[in-house]
Amino acid sequence: MSTMKVPLLDLRLQYAAFKAELLPILERVYESQAFILGPEVTALESAVAAYSGAAHGVGVSSGTDALLLALMALGIGPGDAVLTSPYTFFATGGAIARTGARPICLDIEPSTYNLSPVALQRFVDEECTSADSVLVHRASGTRVRALMPVHLYGQMADMAPMMALARRHGLKVIEDAAQAIGSEYLDGARAGSIGDIGCFSFFPTKNLGAFGDAGLCTAQDAELAELMRVLRVHGGKPKYYHALIGGNFRIDEVQAAVLNVKLRHLEAWTEGRRRNAAAYRELFAAAGLTGTVTLPYAQPGLRHIYNQFVIRAPERDRLKAFLGDEGIGTEIYYPVPLHVQGCFAYLGGKTGDCPESERAAAQTLALPIFPELKAEQLAYVVDAIRRFYG
Numbered sequence: 535m536s537t538m539k540v541p542l543l544d545l546r547l548q549y550a551a552f553k554a555e556l557l558p559i560l561e562r563v564y565e566s567q568a569f570i571l572g573p574e575v576t577a578l579e580s581a582v583a584a585y586s587g588a589a590h591g592v593g594v595s596s597g598t599d600a601l602l603l604a605l606m607a608l609g610i611g612p613g614d615a616v617l618t619s620p621y622t623f624f625a626t627g628g629a630i631a632r633t634g635a636r637p638i639c640l641d642i643e644p645s646t647y648n649l650s651p652v653a654l655q656r657f658v659d660e661e662c663t664s665a666d667s668v669l670v671h672r673a674s675g676t677r678v679r680a681l682m683p684v685h686l687y688g689q690m691a692d693m694a695p696m697m698a699l700a701r702r703h704g705l706k707v708i709e710d711a712a713q714a715i716g717s718e719y720l721d722g723a724r725a726g727s728i729g730d731i732g733c734f735s736f737f738p739t740k741n742l743g744a745f746g747d748a749g750l751c752t753a754q755d756a757e758l759a760e761l762m763r764v765l766r767v768h769g770g771k772p773k774y775y776h777a778l779i780g781g782n783f784r785i786d787e788v789q790a791a792v793l794n795v796k797l798r799h800l801e802a803w804t805e806g807r808r809r810n811a812a813a814y815r816e817l818f819a820a821a822g823l824t825g826t827v828t829l830p831y832a833q834p835g836l837r838h839i840y841n842q843f844v845i846r847a848p849e850r851d852r853l854k855a856f857l858g859d860e861g862i863g864t865e866i867y868y869p870v871p872l873h874v875q876g877c878f879a880y881l882g883g884k885t886g887d888c889p890e891s892e893r894a895a896a897q898t899l900a901l902p903i904f905p906e907l908k909a910e911q912l913a914y915v916v917d918a919i920r921r922f923y924g
């Protein structure tokens with residue numbers, strides 16, 4: 535047994551770095567006794583929108599609620615279908631199903647783990663009929679209304695071909711950017727600035743994490759942003775007059791205050807993650823492991839923000855157990871793809887439908903990557919992996 539400990543994530547180190555800055559601001563929030571949708575929220579909405587290259591930001595209660603609100607604002611519901619990746623956190627598919635729409639899972643690219651534009655095109659060509667920019671999924675009879683790519687692990691999905699296809703067929707695009715704040719596409723466009731709506735999560739383990747649950751939707755269109763603001767408060771406009779049915783998707787001042795302070799540090803933290811990723815690449819190469827494990831593919835020209843550093847590893851489950859015994863925290867994101875989740879059995883998905891997603895679910899392992907990790911810790915992780923395969 536070793537004495538070195540490398541947790542998957544340790545937020546206490548980060549807290550120490552901004553605590554002095556934060557506490558007086560929190561005290562101001564407490565003294566004001568204004569808890570919901572106040573000035574901290576307004577400031578957060580402008581700041582995250584500006585940071586992400588979007589015109590508008592709408593703060594919400596979680597990343598899950600950001601996805602649900604986006605779908606509701608686009609009028610998606612029963613009889614509709616939304617195309618997405620099965621290799622994602624459950625909320626992506628759950629939010630679609632909760633509107634009454636049908637989630638349709640298409641396979642991923644094995645290199646980036648993101649939704650494959652080739653699979654998307656094939657689906658449209660082979661499984662849909664298209665007339666007057668209405669796309670119908672033949673097998674289910676649903677109208678395909680939207681596309682929800684996920685920028686998994688902090689690297690953006692291949693947006694250009696997907697946006698072109700979406701525009702051709704009148705599909706709305708919702709970016710699940712929960713893991714990708716500050717991530718950039720080829721032209722430097724940031725996550726949340728390309729689709730109709732971008733959805734962010736501030737769950738504590740995300741790169742920008744709150745002290746609880748919080749999220750945000752971005753949009754370039756002012757009317758769409760305003761509609762999301764109204765739906766966020768049960769659709770009441772003016773208050774107590776409901777032309778629409780929304781929900782309680784509100785974000786509170788304490789979370790917004792924390793996020794406003796942390797946002798000032800986000801670039802430095804992201805650079806720390808990127809440095810750690812580069813260090814891992816050198817260490818894995820030096821240990822002669824690059825023929826054994828597959829390191830994350832960082833697509834040239836994109837900015838990966840490494841919410842996770844995920845390798846493909848032979849004997850993944852045994853490696854995970856071994857690393858656990860060595861004091862190293864790892865996680866499997868995600869062991870069961872959406873199309874084979876029990877709750878989606880009614881959709882008729884089965885093993886073999888999305889082979890790349892299934893392979894990824896069986897082979898991938900996330901290693902510690904948080905910015906405060908020390909060089910010795912990274913070296914220790916790689917050395918432990920070398921010992922496992924040695």
Ligand SMILES: *Cc1c(COP(=O)(O)O)cnc(C)c1O
Pocket residue numbers: 596597598599622623625626684710712713735736737747748749
């Ligand atoms: C975290 C996450 C969500 C959900 O966000 P919450 O804030 O936990 O509700 C949705 N999609 C993806 C890809 C995520 O990683």
